Amino acid sequence: MSPDFVIQVAERGVYMVLLICGPLMLLALAVGLIISILQATTQIQEQTLAFVPKIVAVLIGLVFFGPWMLSRMISYTYDIFSNLSKFIG
Numbered sequence: 801m802s803p804d805f806v807i808q809v810a811e812r813g814v815y816m817v818l819l820i821c822g823p824l825m826l827l828a829l830a831v832g833l834i835i836s837i838l839q840a841t842t843q844i845q846e847q848t849l850a851f852v853p854k855i856v857a858v859l860i861g862l863v864f865f866g867p868w869m870l871s872r873m874i875s876y877t878y879d880i881f882s883n884l885s886k887f888i889g
Contacts, residue, residue, distance in 0.1 A: 831857040
């Protein structure tokens with residue numbers, strides 16, 4: 801294995817992680833921002849008020865994005881296993 805090949809595999813792995821986690825992280829960010837704005841306008845400084853809606857939003861996001869995320873992970877895993885001879889040799 802050449803160093804370029806290792807870097808390419810690692811790069812694809814990091815890209816896949818960002819691609820799979822991205823929608824849920826953006827959803828949690830948006831909900832957190834909305835809750836923070838509501839907290840600032842109403843001057844309610846309760847920590848659980850910001851935490852619980854983000855958990856609910858991520859769980860709902862998992863329901864909607866879960867099949868897409870799973871198909872991306874399966875295709876990436878299939879690519880890794882189909883090119884296993886390149887990793888060993």
